[in-house]
Amino acid sequence: xxxxNKKEQYEQQIKNEVNTxxxxxxxxxxxxxxxxxxxxxxxDFALATLYWDTFDPSTKGDVKKAIxxxxxxxxxxxxxxxxxxxxxxxxxxxxxxxxxxxxxDKILQDEKDSGRDF
Numbered sequence: 001x002x003x004x005n006k007k008e009q010y011e012q013q014i015k016n017e018v019n020t021x022x023x024x025x026x027x028x029x030x031x032x033x034x035x036x037x038x039x040x041x042x043x044d045f046a047l048a049t050l051y052w053d054t055f056d057p058s059t060k061g062d063v064k065k066a067i068x069x070x071x072x073x074x075x076x077x078x079x080x081x082x083x084x085x086x087x088x089x090x091x092x093x094x095x096x097x098x099x100x101x102x103x104x105d106k107i108l109q110d111e112k113d114s115g116r117d118f
Contacts, residue, residue, distance in 0.1 A: 011039040014048055014078065014088075021077045030059065030066035037095045041088065048088040050074075051095035060094060067092045 018036045038051040054063045071090045079087040 007041050007045075010045065010084075011041050011048070013082065014041075014050075015039045017078055017081050018050060018074055021074060025077060026070060026073065028066050028070065030062045031070065033059075034063055034067065037097070046086070046088055047091060049091045049093055051093050053095045053097075064092075064094065 015036050015038070018039075022031050022034055022036070033055040034052050035054075036050050037053050040049045040051070041047070050067075052063070052067060054060060071092060075087055075090050078090075
């Protein structure tokens with residue numbers, strides 16, 4: 001088992017709790033296919049930034065509105081489940097790493113198919 005420092009453990013715990021809450025605790029169809037890919041805590045543990053991705057890229061706009069509208073409910077859930085004195089404020093950002101990786105793969109494949117060496 002990997003060793004984590006306190007900040008990493010807290011980020012992982014928030015990620016797990018939020019993913020579970022999105023699937024089971026909210027009755028919002030727009031959030032049913034959303035995954036929290038990463039959580040970044042500020043150094044003072046006052047802010048947690050949730051990085052999210054959706055399985056259907058065409059719904060990014062609707063999902064963004066739904067997540068931003070649900071941050072209060074998510075924070076309330078975290079306050080009940082996390083055993084900490086102060087629950088961090090939440091922010092949400094779209095995680096484009098998978099789209100970026102696919103774009104790079106496509107460029108590399110196109111270069112390979114064209115027969116050019118790089």
